[in-house]
Amino acid sequence: MNQEVAVAKLVVAVVHDNDAQTLRKALNKSHFQTTRLSSTGGFLREGNTTFLIGTREEYLEELLEIIKDNCKSRTRTVTSMSPIASSLESYYSFPMEVEIGGATVFVLDVEQFHKL
Numbered sequence: 001m002n003q004e005v006a007v008a009k010l011v012v013a014v015v016h017d018n019d020a021q022t023l024r025k026a027l028n029k030s031h032f033q034t035t036r037l038s039s040t041g042g043f044l045r046e047g048n049t050t051f052l053i054g055t056r057e058e059y060l061e062e063l064l065e066i067i068k069d070n071c072k073s074r075t076r077t078v079t080s081m082s083p084i085a086s087s088l089e090s091y092y093s094f095p096m097e098v099e100i101g102g103a104t105v106f107v108l109d110v111e112q113f114h115k116l
Contacts, residue, residue, distance in 0.1 A: 008057035011064075012050060012106040014039060015071045019103070020049035023070040027053070030066055054113055064105065073102035 015023055020036070027034055035052040055063050 009055050009060055010108045010110045011053040013067050014048050014050050014104040017047040019071040026066050026070045067103050071103035
């Protein structure tokens, strides 16, 4: 059965793993269907979750508010890594504060969507 569904936007939201379960529950409660993908951040190499969410344009602001309300930024102190640390037995490192969490959100126009 080929069922064409009118979807105006695809939202790709990359969130920290600590926020993923809370966000998933909030999205489900508001009847947003999602596909979740495991991903890894580049800087700290920590786990992230990427949500793919199709929605009609009239629900986009509600969706963005749910993401904003459930994905909070926080700071963490980490030891900076030397870019050549892997080739040295010892290196100097300095603690620094970095911001983690929050969400990186991409909103894409969708020309067609088919649920097969």
